[in-house]
Amino acid sequence: DTAVSQTPKYLVTQMGNDKSIKCEQNLGHDTMYWYKQDSKKFLKIMFSYNNKELIINETVPNRFSPKSPDKAHLNLHINSLELGDSAVYFCASSQDQGGDTEAFFGQGTRLTVV
Amino acid sequence: GDSVTQMEGPVTLSEEAFLTINCTYTATGYPSLFWYVQYPGEGLQLLLKATKADDKGSNKGFEATYRKETTSFHLEKGSVQVSDSAVYFCALLTGGFKTIFGAGTRLFVKA
Numbered sequence: 001d002t003a004v005s006q007t008p009k010y011l012v013t014q015m016g017n018d019k020s021i022k023c024e025q026n027l028g029h030d031t032m033y034w035y036k037q038d039s040k041k042f043l044k045i046m047f048s049y050n051n052k053e054l055i056i057n058e059t060v061p062n063r064f065s066p067k068s069p070d071k072a073h074l075n076l077h078i079n080s081l082e083l084g085d086s087a088v089y090f091c092a093s094s095q096d097q098g099g100d101t102e103a104f105f106g107q108g109t110r111l112t113v114v
Numbered sequence: 115g116d117s118v119t120q121m122e123g124p125v126t127l128s129e130e131a132f133l134t135i136n137c138t139y140t141a142t143g144y145p146s147l148f149w150y151v152q153y154p155g156e157g158l159q160l161l162l163k164a165t166k167a168d169d170k171g172s173n174k175g176f177e178a179t180y181r182k183e184t185t186s187f188h189l190e191k192g193s194v195q196v197s198d199s200a201v202y203f204c205a206l207l208t209g210g211f212k213t214i215f216g217a218g219t220r221l222f223v224k225a
Contacts, residue, residue: 004157033213041201041218043158048212056212090157094213102148103213105157 003027006091006106013081014114021076021109023091031055032074033092033103034066043090049074081113116141120204120216127194128224135189135219137178137204145206147171147180147187148213152201161189161202199223 006023013019025032033056034046048056052068063079078085091106120137127133139145146165150158162171167182176191187204204216 041152041220043203043215043218045212045214092158101146101207102160102163103158105159107155107157 004091004093004104004106006089006109008109009107010110010112012112012114015081015083017081018077018079019081019111020078021089021091021111023074023076023106025072025091025093025104027093027095027104028072029093029095029104030071031094032068032071033094034074034076035090035092035105037088037090037108039087047074047076078111081111083113086111086113116145116206116208116214118204118206118214118216120202120219122217123201123220124222125219126222126224129196130193131223133189133191133194133198133221135202135204135221137187137189137216139185139187139204139206141185141206141208143208145208147178148205148207149176149178149187149189150203150205150215152203152218154200158203194221194223196223196225 004025031050033048037043046060047066049068065077068074088108092103094101094103117140148163149161151161152158162173164171164180170179178189201218201220203218207213
């Protein structure tokens with residue numbers, strides 16, 4: 001069973017379009033995240049949700065809107081896509097907020113904006 | 115703020131060579147420290163971790179020791195294999211919800 005699954009795996013779209021990436025975890029974790037990985041592999045956190053509540057918003061343009069219908073899902077909606085949004089987006093989850101909690105990652109969604 | 119600095123890559127080694135990837139951190143509290151590995155086309159997965167000073171994390175022949183005095187968590191392996199080729203990320207987690215990652219170090223191992 002896949003622990004953290006995100007869809008789609010690949011997404012190619014034109015500038016100006018609106019798109020969504022879905023994420024689901026079956027680990028029973030309370031906290032979920034979205035990370036953006038650029039072409040140089042640099043990994044930067046975008047959002048964190050704990051029990052469906054937004055905890056971290058790291059200066060992300062408001063074109064990006066996360067939505068958590070329940071604590072097992074954290075979807076990412078992007079409006080008015082721009083060329084600079086091209087990257088790999090990773091969803092992750094963890095059990096709780098501190099201590100030695102490791103994060104479990106999805107396989108990533110490679111977004112290409114043309 | 116908290117941060118992680120790791121050596122720039124790529125690192126290219128021959129099979130059975132010794133590997134060291136340096137990692138240092140800055141944190142206001144007492145973080146837990148992690149190494150994650152990303153194989154081509156995949157997400158990150160935990161390689162090893164250490165939660166307090168002088169702890170040694172180990173897995174699959176890789177080791178790293180939490181050194182509070184030097185704020186370091188260097189990754190080592192005595193004999194690398196071609197299958198170890200990947201990107202390695204050092205990371206820290208303090209009391210909040212945010213794991214902070216280093217920039218990643220790409221490792222190439224030649225047969």
